[in-house]
Amino acid sequence: MNGPIELLSASGLMCHGDEGEVLLHVHATMCLADGKAFGGHLMDDGTEVLLTADILIQELDGIDMIRHHEEETGISMFSPQQITPW
Numbered sequence: 001m002n003g004p005i006e007l008l009s010a011s012g013l014m015c016h017g018d019e020g021e022v023l024l025h026v027h028a029t030m031c032l033a034d035g036k037a038f039g040g041h042l043m044d045d046g047t048e049v050l051l052t053a054d055i056l057i058q059e060l061d062g063i064d065m066i067r068h069h070e071e072e073t074g075i076s077m078f079s080p081q082q083i084t085p086w
Contacts, residue, residue, distance in 0.1 A: 005030045015065035023067050
């Protein structure tokens with residue numbers, strides 16, 4: 001969609017892929033100037049923030065956030081791993 005769109009809320013995951021790359025998976029709810037709301041995945045396609053977006057990122061102690069590609073399904077699945085303290 002084009003034009004000014006207000007971000008109402010967003011939630012998702014920041015994790016690592018099979019090769020250590022940072023991956024984002026964000027679901028967002030937005031609305032148009034006329035108040036019509038819609039939602040979906042926030043994509044990395046050149047979206048510009050005109051003012052500000054307040055974002056909170058929380059790290060989970062002892063958990064490695066991983067997204068692992070499953071050959072069987074062809075889908076990258078979220079697979080948190082507990083970090084073993086040695």
